[in-house]
Amino acid sequence: MWHLTRWDGLFLCTYLVTHLGGPPIANQFVGAFLFVPLLLGSLVSTRVAPHKLVLFTKLALLPISVLMAGVVGGGAVQIWMVYPFMFAYGIGALVNMTAQRELFFTMAGPLHSSRVLNAEVTGTASAMMLGPLLGGVTIQVFGLGAAFSVLALLLMTALPLLWYSTRALPARPAAVKEPAVPGRSDWRLLRDSRALAVILVVTVICNLCYFAFLPLVPVIAERLHAEAATAGVIGATAGLVQLVVAAALIFRPPRRPFRAYAWGVAICLCSLGFLSYAPVLSLALLALAVAGVGQALFGSTQATLPVGVVEPQHRVAALGLLATTIGVALPTGMIVLGVASSLLGARLAMLVSAIVGLAALVTTVLLNRSGGRSSDRAIGVGRECDSVTTQAELG
Structure with a gap:
């Protein structure tokens, strides 16, 4: 439900900006304000219990929603109001990618952490699918004001569920400690772990060149002469396919996670290039469906790769670096794509973004093949060690 507030909120805000006559770059700034708080990922404190941080964040977002x-229902909304609203939801995304994923580690234990994180990624995929669909249908049937009210209802429902599920938690691992200088020690992991550095570079490429197009979904729908509900279907298609594939990957995770990670990005970028000039709705939906396969491969391994190539005491720091990397790449990509759309048009800008991303991905993988292989080996060894450790603890 928390994921759903963000993805539904992103769709509603970009639709609102388009409805108010904003240019494509205004849509891109909506996405940038949602993801820019992730820049602070390496500074999130681990002194506060993760479940409390998640709970307080949701409580703070409720009155804002x-x-x-x-404001929207009363007809007093203006374009500028969307940006602080999205920034507040971006704080929620930051807490989700750091504190909530640490909470999952605590609840699952080392033996089941990979599957639990894959399940969490499946939750993200379901929200990416349902968010635009829910937003489009509620706008079509009830109007924009009622559609924004759904966000508050989702938070009000999620809060008691969070409290109930975290009443009795296992003790936090003693090995996970906050560095003396928050943020500074985390970046040293990149110097010590070439595999982690390569993983983060691929993350930058995907967020900079592929995911940056998401705020343009209403613009794509307008070009294809689609109504609000159909625009929701366009925004939901990739997430629907991602949900199905990611659910399958919970039960059969990729044996070579880094290879799946890189191939997922390649599939996404190729699909974006095809989507940019898809002449009819059916072909656009087909391109987004293929992109959903790539998103599933990318997303299902994104949560496990960074923590699998570092020592257990550095897992929280690795997640923080991942969040910070996304916080740098995604808003930057959205702004760059917005400027390019204003200069070249949305279609050509998306095609150029896909081509540049593919070139950067191929170069990165070819120059760092040893880093990719070491990532797969490290995760394989880590799973075996976690299994032995857990069996010893149970014994």
């Missing part, structure tokens, strides 16, 4: 629904 109610206020935004009231």
